[in-house]
Structure formats: C-alpha cells, structure tokens
Amino acid sequence: MFEVQQAAAGEWAVVAGGARALLVAEQDAARLRDLLDAVRTGFAETLDALVARGLSRTPSFALLDASTGAVLLAVRGTATASVSEDGRQRAVQAAAVSSWVETQLDDADTVTLGDGSATVTLPLVEGVVRASGLVWSAAERAEDVGATVAASPKRERDTGPVDAVLAEPVEVTRVPEATLAALASEPVAAPAASETSGYDHLFGATLVRSVEEAAVRPEEDEAAPARIDLPGFITDSFPPVSGRLEGDHDGLTVMSGDLPRRLPATPEATPSAPERQEFAVLLSDGRREPLSVPIVVGRAPSVTAVPSLRGARPVTLTSAEDDISRSHVAVVVEGDSVVVTDLHSRNGTLVVLPGTSPQKLRSGEPTTVVLGTVIDLGSGATLTVEAAG
Known part of the structure; x- marks a missing residue:
C-alpha cells in the first residue's frame, strides 16, 4: 500500500471502491479511511457511516452505487449530481432537505457528481483522492464487463485419418475357395430321429406327437359332487324354500331400496375456514x-x-x-x-x-x-x- 502526500487539500474528497463512489466534504484523514471501508461494503453501510456522528454533523455528500442493474444515488447538502438519461439532462439537489435525497436510476447514461466543468479526467478504480467531481458512464461499465468475461479458446476438431491399433496380432485362417464350393454342393443330411435338439438338456427328451394326438378336445362333464350333510345349526338359519325370493336372493340380504333415504348435509355442518390473524x-x-x-x-x-x-x-x-x-x-x-x-x-x-x-x-x-x-x-x-x- 502506498501513502500519498497531499500538497493542497481541496473542498471535496472522492472515495471509490467496489463499483461505488462517494463525493464528500471531509478533511479528516482517519474519517476518510473509515468511509473507504464502508464504500467497499455497500450502499446502506456507507450511509450509516456518514451519519454515525449524528445527522447535524453529517457532511455534504453525493453517493453513487453502480454494483447492481439500477444505479442508486443519494445527495445531501451543497453536493450536486447531474444525470443524463436518453439525451436529457437533469440535476439532483438536496439544499432544501434536512437529511438527503435518495433516488434510483434505471436508464442513466452518465452521472456526474460535483463540478462537471473539468475537461480532463483521470481514471480511478479504488482509493481516496482530492477532486472537484467525478463522472460515471454506463458505457464504460459495459466495456469493463466484456473485457473481464472472455470466451475460452475453441479447440479445432481433428478430422485426420485414424489408424486402428491392435493390442495383439490376430491370426486369420484362410479357407481355399475350392473347399468352400465343395461344401456348398454337398446335400445336408436330416438329423436322425434318435438325436435330440439343442434344448433337450433343459426339458428332457423331445416328444414327437401327431396332430391327432396333440388336438385339444373338451373334457367330459365331471361327475356331480358328493352331497355334504351340514349341521342343524347351519341349515336352520336359512329360510324355508317357500319363503325365498325368486332368483339368487337368499331372503336375508337387505336391499339398498329398503334403507331410509339419507338427508343432504346442511350448510351449518360444513366447517368454515379459520380467519387469518392480523x-x-x-x-x-x-x-x-x-x-x-x-x-x-x-x-x-x-x-x-x-x-x-x-x-x-x-x-x-x-x-x-x-x-x-x-x-x-x-x-x-x-x-x-x-x-x-x-x-x-x-x-x-x-x-x-x-x-x-x-x-x-x-x-x-x-x-x-x-x-x-x-x-x-x-x-x-x-x-x-x-x-x-
């Protein structure tokens, strides 16, 4: 870290860090060091540091935060800010306000804090300097992002021939064409009846049956089951044959039509939703x-x-x-x-x-x-x- 000796102290000090900049009427070096730490931390933290000694002892300032999509701006006292949006200029002042004016800029092109009459500007990334004002540009922020985010170099595809590499040499047996022709001309003998197929080891010997033997015929009616004599306490529970209804009804089943009609549910029976606590x-x-x-x-x-x-x-x-x-x-x-x-x-x-x-x-x-x-x-x-x- 370098310690710069300031030859002549001006009215305004510029504190920059973390995409935030503060123009403040402060002369105390220790106080400016504390404000630098707050500017690096965030917008709200910088405002807390500025009013830490009380609102009556808070100096004039202009604070800009461009770390997010929209630009946050706060102005107090004799500090001023000039905003350029779509070619239109407007000033942000807080001379008639006891605290400060805080606003959000969604489409700002440039923002100038303090005196904007200077024609020569120098870049400042982070630190504390004496100056009459500072300028922020949205175009410079876009260029910085484009320079820091670079695409990785594209690797060219290798389209050259690929030679097959075998781990071990493979022996190839060549059969004379005369032998192949002789094998093709010989008739193929049918397998003997005693021979078994390739699945006999799973199911045993294969049985060859004629179509007549393999035909499926309906089975003969089975004989009527033998009658079972039930105990008296079971047979007595059934009604006599004369009292039974026609069909399969056993006389004991209650039909749904014999039951009394069910009354519809009343609205009072439906539970109401509990009211939300406020x-x-x-x-x-x-x-x-x-x-x-x-x-x-x-x-x-x-x-x-x-x-x-x-x-x-x-x-x-x-x-x-x-x-x-x-x-x-x-x-x-x-x-x-x-x-x-x-x-x-x-x-x-x-x-x-x-x-x-x-x-x-x-x-x-x-x-x-x-x-x-x-x-x-x-x-x-x-x-x-x-x-x-």
Whole structure:
C-alpha cells in the first residue's frame, strides 16, 4: 500500500471502491479511511457511516452505487449530481432537505457528481483522492464487463485419418475357395430321429406327437359332487324354500331400496375456514402501525436497505440519545407469525417475549416472535406486537 502526500487539500474528497463512489466534504484523514471501508461494503453501510456522528454533523455528500442493474444515488447538502438519461439532462439537489435525497436510476447514461466543468479526467478504480467531481458512464461499465468475461479458446476438431491399433496380432485362417464350393454342393443330411435338439438338456427328451394326438378336445362333464350333510345349526338359519325370493336372493340380504333415504348435509355442518390473524405494532411514541405490509423501522429508514422486502413501508422512530440506526429493524408477517430482523444496527436489538428474559437478536437473522413481544431498539424506543383490529 502506498501513502500519498497531499500538497493542497481541496473542498471535496472522492472515495471509490467496489463499483461505488462517494463525493464528500471531509478533511479528516482517519474519517476518510473509515468511509473507504464502508464504500467497499455497500450502499446502506456507507450511509450509516456518514451519519454515525449524528445527522447535524453529517457532511455534504453525493453517493453513487453502480454494483447492481439500477444505479442508486443519494445527495445531501451543497453536493450536486447531474444525470443524463436518453439525451436529457437533469440535476439532483438536496439544499432544501434536512437529511438527503435518495433516488434510483434505471436508464442513466452518465452521472456526474460535483463540478462537471473539468475537461480532463483521470481514471480511478479504488482509493481516496482530492477532486472537484467525478463522472460515471454506463458505457464504460459495459466495456469493463466484456473485457473481464472472455470466451475460452475453441479447440479445432481433428478430422485426420485414424489408424486402428491392435493390442495383439490376430491370426486369420484362410479357407481355399475350392473347399468352400465343395461344401456348398454337398446335400445336408436330416438329423436322425434318435438325436435330440439343442434344448433337450433343459426339458428332457423331445416328444414327437401327431396332430391327432396333440388336438385339444373338451373334457367330459365331471361327475356331480358328493352331497355334504351340514349341521342343524347351519341349515336352520336359512329360510324355508317357500319363503325365498325368486332368483339368487337368499331372503336375508337387505336391499339398498329398503334403507331410509339419507338427508343432504346442511350448510351449518360444513366447517368454515379459520380467519387469518392480523397483526400491528404499537410504537413507544403512541403510534400504531399495521403490519399489512412489511415495515422498516429506524431513525431515517430506507426501504432500499432490504431489497428482498417488496412493497415495504418506512417507519421513522427516534430517541432522546439518537442512538437508533438509520435502518434498524424490519418487521414482516409470514403466514400466521411475525418475523423480526435486525438490519446490522449499530447498538443491536433486544426482544422480550411474554414471561421470558430479554434476548439480543443476531444481526441479519430473521427471528419469529409472538403476540405481546416487546422489540427494544434502545433508549426507550420500543415496538410491541399486538393483534390488529
């Protein structure tokens, strides 16, 4: 690693790493080193690092993330950004906003952070430098991908002749043509009657029968079976011959027509499907937020911090000490359960299930809770899981 001595410090510093770039009004070298680690990690982590000392002490910045398909852009304070989309230019500013402006660019061609009047630019892959601005181009990103993904060289097929190689020489016996002609002219003798076929060793000697003997004839009627005398307790159970019905009916079988008709099932007998449980959370400031959609709770929550939660809604919650992370926790209903996930917050998250002691959540690991659970974000900021309605 090289340590570069900066002769004259400018107003802006450019921090680049991992397809992300940050233009920030920061002079402290140790602070810039921390921001470089955050830029290498991710977009949300960089925003957390920028506001780590409080929103009032957060410097002006412009943050760009081109690591995914769409470009993420955040602008604060006196920093500006110029976006070119389909030949149209538009500016992104946040001078009138107390926090910052965050947007997603789906079809951006170029994005310029800071002063775009410079005519000479130098490439920067990763590091921290002083500059008046920086430019990102979608065309350069496509060229970089094409250069790094190269097809393997195609191997030509060998179409030349193939010589057969035998492991051992094979001896070939040649028969004179005169001998073959003599064998073909000799008559073939029929096998003797005493000789057996090739399958006699399986079934014994083969029997030769005439067609008359092999003919299949119907067997003679068998003699009537002998009469069996049954005991009295069996014969007495049958009704007399005079009481039997015509046909094969024995007089004891109950016909389906003699049974009473079965009444159709009434609608009241059909069990109804159980109603789905609906949930809500009661915030420590008295607000009640339904969980009809996932929510992201924090000091300045951003739904882009959890891209897997589609349709999520941000819910702002502050505390006196201002030690709640920007995007602290995510709360979502899955089936008939409530799932809480700590979004890698700075001070962590505690959950208190009814009748149990507080437990600290693991960062990024979803945890199922029940009704009455208290989610503690710190400094008195809590969420209580309740039934909606």
